[in-house]
């Protein structure tokens with residue numbers, strides 16, 4: 001069974017190692033020295049280097065990792081063409097989730113989702129493609145996963161985003177429980193927990209519709225509510 005280990009770097013980026021008994025894959029491995037030290041200490045061999053999307057803060061460690069190990073780089077085209085990456089007989093499923101960028105992907109295995117800048121803990125990413133309908137399809141794809149799925153994101157913006165949610169929905173009882181559970185060293189929440197605090201994952205909730213209507217924003221259709229919420233980012 002594959003495992004995950006987070007490697008935070010820079011001020012709020014988080015990269016990950018997905019690993020089995022011997023082999024590992026780096027996803028957004030910007031924490032190069034930490035990752036190399038971990039490989040050395042555990043005897044794990046880095047087989048693959050990949051990214052959740054091609055923004056430079058996520059790809060910053062690629063060149064170094066590829067130079068200092070025998071790992072193979074799996075770019076967007078390879079990831080999406082393969083559909084899944086095998087590590088010791090276990091599949092890491094690749095979900096193409098455009099919206100933040102055209103080349104955004106999520107990595108799904110066991111009950112774990114590495115969601116990059118598509119879905120953060122507490123909010124969704126910014127839709128730089130401008131294709132709001134496409135981005136909504138990507139989020140719906142994630143929402144079809146089991147609620148127990150653990151969401152490991154590309155940045156830690158938890159406190160800022162909880163403040164946003166609290167401002168939008170002050171009487172949401174789940175926000176404080178979510179805040180108390182915050183653990184920056186092993187940051188994840190289940191998809192169920194995300195849905196309860198994140199208004200972008202509840203666009204069909206009557207309460208969210210009423211909040212948007214109160215603000216004078218379009219709220220009749222699902223897509224209007226989605227656009228209205230994106231306009232608040």
Ligand SMILES: [Fe+2]
Nearest residue numbers: 053055100117
């Ligand atoms: Fe990004």
